Amino acid sequence: MTITAHLRKGPAAAALAALFAVSVLAACGSGKTAKEPAAGPAAAAAPAAVLAPVPPMGFNTWNKFGCNVDEKLIRETADAMVETGMLDAGYRYLVIDDCWQVERGADGRIIADPQRFPAGMKALADYVHGKGLLFGIYSDIGPKTCAGRPGAAGFFDIDAATYAEWGVDYIKVDWCHCDDLDAPTEYAKFRDALRGSGRPIVLSICEWGRNDPWKWAKGVGQLWRTTADIGDSWDSVVWIVGANSRHADAAGPGGWNDPDMLEVGNGGMTFDEYKTHFSLWAIMAAPLMAGNDLRAMTEETKSILLNKEVIAVDQDPLGAQGRVVIERGYGGQVWMKPMADGSRVVAFVNYSKGELDQYVRWSQIGLPPGPAKVRDLWAHKDLGIHTDTGRHYNERFQVKVPSHGVVMVRIWPVEAAK
Ligand code: GLA
Numbered sequence: 197m198t199i200t201a202h203l204r205k206g207p208a209a210a211a212l213a214a215l216f217a218v219s220v221l222a223a224c225g226s227g228k229t230a231k232e233p234a235a236g237p238a239a240a241a242a243p244a245a246v247l248a249p250v251p252p253m254g255f256n257t258w259n260k261f262g263c264n265v266d267e268k269l270i271r272e273t274a275d276a277m278v279e280t281g282m283l284d285a286g287y288r289y290l291v292i293d294d295c296w297q298v299e300r301g302a303d304g305r306i307i308a309d310p311q312r313f314p315a316g317m318k319a320l321a322d323y324v325h326g327k328g329l330l331f332g333i334y335s336d337i338g339p340k341t342c343a344g345r346p347g348a349a350g351f352f353d354i355d356a357a358t359y360a361e362w363g364v365d366y367i368k369v370d371w372c373h374c375d376d377l378d379a380p381t382e383y384a385k386f387r388d389a390l391r392g393s394g395r396p397i398v399l400s401i402c403e404w405g406r407n408d409p410w411k412w413a414k415g416v417g418q419l420w421r422t423t424a425d426i427g428d429s430w431d432s433v434v435w436i437v438g439a440n441s442r443h444a445d446a447a448g449p450g451g452w453n454d455p456d457m458l459e460v461g462n463g464g465m466t467f468d469e470y471k472t473h474f475s476l477w478a479i480m481a482a483p484l485m486a487g488n489d490l491r492a493m494t495e496e497t498k499s500i501l502l503n504k505e506v507i508a509v510d511q512d513p514l515g516a517q518g519r520v521v522i523e524r525g526y527g528g529q530v531w532m533k534p535m536a537d538g539s540r541v542v543a544f545v546n547y548s549k550g551e552l553d554q555y556v557r558w559s560q561i562g563l564p565p566g567p568a569k570v571r572d573l574w575a576h577k578d579l580g581i582h583t584d585t586g587r588h589y590n591e592r593f594q595v596k597v598p599s600h601g602v603v604m605v606r607i608w609p610v611e612a613a614k
Pocket of ligand 1: 258293294341342343370402404424425
């Protein structure tokens with residue numbers, strides 16, 4: 197696939213194309229030259245930044261379909277990603293999670309389930325690429341995947357070469373059956389195998405935060421899970437947000453904390469809860485991997501996953517992971533993410549059982565005293581100019597937030613609002 201095809205739908209396509217060109221040159225260079233990066237974390241950072249300058253977005257089969265994956269599902273999902281506008285909104289990677297693989301051949305090469313994927317992975321990748329999407333797959337550092345399929349242990353190089361040949365652009369690598377292994381060492385070896393394949397492939401590290409990946413994974417993979425698996429429930433979202441929020445320092449262009457894939461649209465939460473789930477993933481600059489059936493989305497689900505104003509928060513090139521700036525103690529939380537254009541995104545979250553009044557002062561979100569333009573990112577409405585001179589308490593900016601809901605606004609100091 198060409199660089200242009202990789203980037204066809206991207207917001208900053210030109211800049212990214214230049215970066216990809218650098219990556220391809222680095223990956224495909226003939227032999228070692230003075231410019232080729234030496235092994236080690238510092239050298240590794242350059243290609244990592246190229247592969248994921250903003251958090252990856254896409255779809256992954258696991259949350260909705262588990263082991264029930266086949267080529268029909270993938271083709272139909274690829275079609276749906278285009279038809280529903282998901283691709284236009286930025287969701288590019290179509291990733292098959294566990295259970296696509298059944299065994300290894302005598303030559304050591306991994307074999308896709310011939311019943312479920314009769315046309316083979318190369319043909320499927322071609323179909324996905326033909327839609328302007330990127331193709332992702334799943335493996336495990338250990339001898340078996342979490343669902344007991346063949347893992348990568350002992351076969352890193354041959355697998356990387358096979359995946360490159362198939363046209364894989366993204367691989368999620370799990371950590372089942374790996375208890376006695378050293379995660380930084382193993383994932384670095386896997387990264388090196390991917391590099392050796394000559395194809396730029398995003399490495400999604402999935403060791404569930406067991407080995408403090410926020411300390412070492414940048415430069416190894418482009419995203420790393422920080423927690424155990426998400427479930428389709430409000431309690432799960434609340435728990436994951438608490439855990440993922442502790443590692444904000446580690447995130448930035450090239451490497452992202454991954455609080456796991458989205459559950460939006462899977463039925464276990466209310467509309468408000470799903471909006472909060474999505475808003476928090478966006479303000480935490482998390483990878484946005486949809487995990488619902490894209491072929492059958494309700495209008496409510498589409499209004500969440502396709503909210504381009506919230507997606508822009510996630511995809512902002514500054515790449516800051518938002519943080520809690522106010523913890524009220526009665527179920528109210530205020531989050532802030534600084535944006536590349538100098539604006540601030542603020543999410544008022546309500547974990548309590550009733551409606552809450554929430555508020556913020558400009559001084560609490562790093563804005564200068566004075567007027568600022570405010571826009572509501574869920575109502576898609578300008579709320580006008582709000583002035584907080586810092587001199588009067590009643591100048592605070594105030595909203596009402598429904599139970600388990602969110603109000604998300606973007607605020608530009610007036611000098612920067614053009
Ligand atoms: C682990 C991962 C999940 C999923 C399953 C597949 O639990 O954390 O995201 O990939 O394995 O078996």
